Amino acid sequence: MAVWQDNLKRLLNQKEVLIIHGNIRDTAYLTEEGNLVRGLTDLINRTGRELGYDKTVSWGSFFDHEGRGHSPMWSLERITPLNGDQPEIRETESQDRVSDVLHRWLEDEITSIDEKKIFIINYIDKITGYAPDGMYSEPTAELVTLIQKIIENISENNRLIMIALRDTMIPVEYYTNSPRVAVMEIPLPDRAERHLYYSTTLASASIPSDQIDLLSNITEGLYMKDLENILSDVLEEIDENQEVSSSMLRKIVNRYRIGTEEDPWSRIPLTGPPKGLLDSAENWFLERVVGQDHAVREIVNAIKKARSGVVGLSSGGQSKPKATFFFAGPTGVGKTFLAKKLAEYLFDTEEAFLRFDMSEFKEEHTVSKLIGSPPGYVGYEQGGQLTNAIKNRPFSVILFDEIEKAHPKIMDIFLQILDDGRLTDSRGQTVFFTESVIIFTSNIGTRTVDSRGNTTSEQRKLDEIINDSDLSDSERERRVREHFTRSVREFFMHEISRRELLNRIGSHIIAFNYLKKSDYQVNIIENKLKDISENFRDKFAGRGHRLHLSGELTGYFLEKYGDSISEFGGRGLVNALEDEIGNIVADQLLLAEERGMSDINFEVYVDGDVIRCRRS
Template sequence: PGHIRQLAFQDFLKRHLVDEKNRQKVIEWFQIYYQNSQRKPWWSKEQLMNQPPLGRGLTAGFTNTLDRFSTELTLQQPHHKHLIGRKTEIETIQRILSKSSQANVLLNGEVGVGKQAIIEALAKSIYEGSCPDQLAYKRMLAVDMEAILALESDFVKRQDILSNLFREAENAGNIILVIYNFDKYIASGEDHVDLTQVFERYALSESLHLMATTTPYMYQKYVFPNTKVSELFDKVDIPEMGKDSVLRILLDIAPDFEKRYQLFILYDALEETIRVADRYLTHLPFPEKAIELLDEACVYVKSQKEHGAVDGHVIHTVLQQKTHAPIELTDSLKTKLLTLEDRLHKRVLFQDHALQMLSAALRKSFIDLGNRKKPLASFLFLGPTGVGKTETAKAVTEAFFDREEKMIRFDMSNYQSQADIPTLIGSSTTHEPGQLTEAIRNEQYGTLLLDELEKAHHDLINIFLTVLDEGYFTDGFGKWVDCTNLIIIATSNAGADFIYSSVQQGVSVDTLQKTLIDHLISTGKFAPEFLNRFDGVVVYSPLYKEAIIQIALKVVREIIESTQQKYGMTVQVSDTFLHRIVDQGYDPRFGARDLRRLIQESIEDIISKEVLAGTAKGKTLSF
C-alpha cells in the first residue's frame, strides 16, 4: 500500500504542480484526495449494517398524489460528494426538524450559495444513518410544483391536488416535504398556486415536516409580509461562502472534472478561479460562480484539444469571453490603450486636449487593473452643450467593450428630489427594485454615463461618492451593487458660461482646467472631495463655426457613403448647401447639438422618401 500511495503521490504532483511555491498546498490536496479515494462506498457491508431498518420506505396508506408529484431525495446521489463549510447550517436545520412541533425550515439565501446542496447533504445523511435519531426514518420528498401548475390551471383543482398531496404526506408520518422557490407559490393570482391555506392546515402537524427555499429579496417581498405563512417557519439564513471554503470545494470536485473531461487541472488554476470570480463575477455568489467558471474552463480546454491542462491563462480566457471585461493586460488591450487617441479622434473632432487627457488617465487606470477595488476608470466631463461629451463616452465604450450598447445612460436632471432616489436604488417599502441597480446588475461590464450630474439631489451625489471611492453602493434593500467593472463617466454643463468667457479672453486650456475647478468649488457646484475622487476631470472647449463646418462635413460624408452602400443612390452636397445648414444651426453656446436635426430635415427625410417609393437605386440627389 505504501508503494502504491507513493506512486499515486508522484503522479498527482506531476499533474497538478507547476509552481514550486504551491508544493505544500498540493501535498495537502493529495492527502484529501487520497483519503477520499480510499473511503468505502456507502453500499458496503459495513455501512449497510449501520443503516436504519429497511422499513423507512414503508408508509401508511396510499400515496398516489405524493408519488406522482414528488421526487425522493433520500434515494438520490447528491450533485456533490461532500458538503463543505456548512456544518453550522446543517446542525441548525437538523435541530429544527427534530422538534416535536412546528418543525419547518425556510432556507433563505441568494441563488447560487448552495441551498440545494445543503438539502441534498441532509438527505444523504438521513440515508446513510448519520443524522440525529429523530430523523433516522424520514423520507425527504421534493415537490414538483411546476408539474402541478402545468397540469391544472383551475385554482380550485390546484388546491385539491395540493391538499391531497399534503394529506398523504401527513398520514405517512415520516415525510419531509421540500419546496424550492417557495415564494413563487404564496402570491395570489391566476398564474400562481397559493399555498397559504394549505400550509395553515398542515404546517402545525407533528406528523409532517416542511423545508422550503427562498431568496432575501423574495422573502422580504412575499414571505415576510404573509404572517400566516412566515410564522410557521424557522428561517435559516444561508450566507455566501468564504474563499477558504470555496477552495476546499474546488479541491474536492477537481478530480471529478479531470475524470469527466480527461484533462489536468493545475493547483494555480483553482486559486486563480477564486480570485477572478470574486473580482469579475460579482453578481453571482460563491461557490456557484467558482464551480461554473472552472467547469467552463474544462469544457474550453476539451474543445481546443483532446488532452490538455487547465491553468490560470485558460481561466482568464474563458472569463474574458464570458464577460467581455478587460481581465488582464493582453496584447489586444495594450494596443487599444496605446492607440486610444487615434480611435477617439475618428469620432470626436476639435477636442484634442480633452482626448489626450482622457486617454492618459485611462492608460493609468488600467495599469493596476487587477488590484483596484474601484470602477475601471471614472471621469467628469465638463463643457458646454453639444461639444462631444456624450459622443466621447460612446467612443470609449465601443473601444473597450466592442459596442456602444454596453453603455448605460441616466439623465440625472430627472432625479432632483429626495423622493426620486428610491426610483434609482430601489425601496424596501414598495419592494420595487431601482432602475439604476437593475441596469447595473443586468449590464455588469460597460460604461455608466450620468448626464447633468450637478442637477441630481445631493444625497445621490453622496452615493456616487461611495461608488468612486469604494466601487460599490448599497441599494434600497441593503444589498451591495458592484460597480468595479464599469467605466463611470459623469457629464456636466456647470461652468459653461465661465468656459465660454475664458476662451473668449484667450485663456489657455491648461489654465482653464485649474480655474474652472476653482470656480465650481467656490460657487458650490461640486465639493472638492467629490472632484478629487475622479480619475480625471476633462474640460471641453466651445466649438466655433469652423469646427462646426468640419463636423457637418463628416456627418454628410457618412450619409453619402451609407446611402450608396445600402440603396445604390448617389447623394451630392454642395459647399453652399453645407454652409447654409451651418448658418442655420450654429450657436457657440450649443455647439453641434442642432446639427444632426437640421441635416436630418434637409437631407435624410428626402432620401427616406425615395427609398420608400422604390426609386432610390441608380438615382442621383443633389443638394
C-alpha cells in the same frame, strides 16, 4: 466552513423555526474539508446529525417513490433516520393532502418530545405565497393559519425549516414579531469557498497557486454547479495541452458567466495605427472628439488599466466593471459623443453603447424598469431594461445620463453594480457587468436649483470663472474643471449623502471644457459637414448621387453659429446644419427624381450671405 453554514448550526440551536432562502437550488455545497454535499436536504441532514437530531421529515421535494425528478410532491414525505438507516417514504392520498399533512404535523408530531426531529417544508412559497395586501383566498388563509399554529406550538426539541426562493415571496406573518423564527439567506460561494474548492480539486494538476487565486477571484457570483463545470473544462484543457494559461482560464469562466468565450478587450491592439493603445489611441479619439484632450487622456489611461488587468488590484476584486467614469460639464460639449466613440473603440460598433435617461427614473417605483417588476406585478415576465440589455450584450459602454435626476433608491442599484459587478433581476437571473464600462453624466455645476428645489450658486460661480478676463485660457480651463469636480463631490457628500457611491467613482470624475476656442468650433463644424457628406453618400449610393460641400461653408457656419457653440456646445449645431443644408438639397433631389435623373453631383456653396445648391 462557510459563514452561512456556521449560522445554520447556530440558528438550529437557538431557534425553533428557520426560514431559508437564496441559493437553495444549487447542486452542491462545500464543506469545511473541501468535500461536496449534494443538495440542500443532504446538507441539512448532515448538520442535523452533527447536532444530535434523530430524523428529518422532508416534504415537498422533487422526488417520487423511485426517487425520480418530479414537480413538488405534496403527497410525499421523506423520513430520513440520521443514524444511517434507509429513508422511508410516507404518502398522503387524500385530495386535500397539503392541509392534511399540516394538520397531522400540528396535532401529532411537532409537539412530540419522544425524538428530536427536523421538519422541512421545501418551496413554502408554492404552498402559501406572499399577498401584497395581506388578503389571501380562503384556502390559502387556512394554510397560513395552520403554519402559524405549527410555529407557535412546535416543541423545543424539534425544528421546522421552511425553504423559499426568496423571503419576500412568503407571508410576512411567519416571521414578523416572532421570537421563535429566524430568517437566513444562503449566498453564492464566496471567495474563501471557491479557493478551497479549487485548491483541493486541482492539487494534483500542478496548477500554480497564482492561477488558483485568479480562478477564485474571477468566479465570483457563480453557482457551485458552474464551479464544477469550470473545473471539468480546466482539467480537460490540461489533459489536451499539459497546461492552462490565464487567458484560457478567463475564457472558460466567461462561458458560464456571460455565455461566451469572446473577449474584445484582448483584441485591442497595443501598437500601430489606427487604434494601438500605447501609441495611437489618443490620436484616434482626438480626431473624433474636439476640445476635450484632458477627458481623452483619462479615458485612454483607464483603457490601459483594463486591458493590462490591473483593475481591482487595491481591493482584490476581479468582478467589478472594467472602468467607471463620471462625465461632468455643460450640455452639448461631447459627453455622450465621447461615450459612443469609446464603445466604437472598444467593441468596433456604436451599437455597444447603451444609454439610460435618468429623468425617466425620478420615482421610486421606476426601479422596476431597470431590474424588472416583482412577482405578481405587471411586467414581471419581461424583466428589466438594464438587466435584459446586459444579458444580451455583456460587452457594452453603459451611460446613465443626468444621474442627479434619478430617485435615490436607484443609487443602491448603482452601488451594487460598482461594488459587485453584477445585478440580479426580479426573476432571480444574475447578469454581470464585468466586461462593461459604466459612465454617469451630469450637468451638475451649471444648475441654479438643486435636486431638493433649493437655490444653488453653481452657475454664478461658473460664470465668474468664465468671465474673468485676467485668466489665461489654460488657467480658465483648469478652474472650470475644478469647479465641476468640486460640484460633483458636494452633490454626493452633502446633497444626497451618498459618500459610498462617490468613493466607488473615485478619481474618475472627468470635467469637460467649454467649446469657446475658434479652432475647436472649426473642427466641430468640419466634422459635422464630413458626417453629412458621408451619410449622404451611403444613403444615395444606389442612385449614384454625390454631395460636395464647399470649403467656404466652414467659415459661413462659424460666423453664424460660433456664439451658439460657445454657450450651448455642439448639440444644436447638428440640427442647424441638417436644416440649412437639407432644405436646399431636398429640392434638387426631388427635381432629379421627377426627371428620372441619376449619378448627380450636388454641390452646396456660399453665395453672399446665403447658401445654395446646384446639380451637375
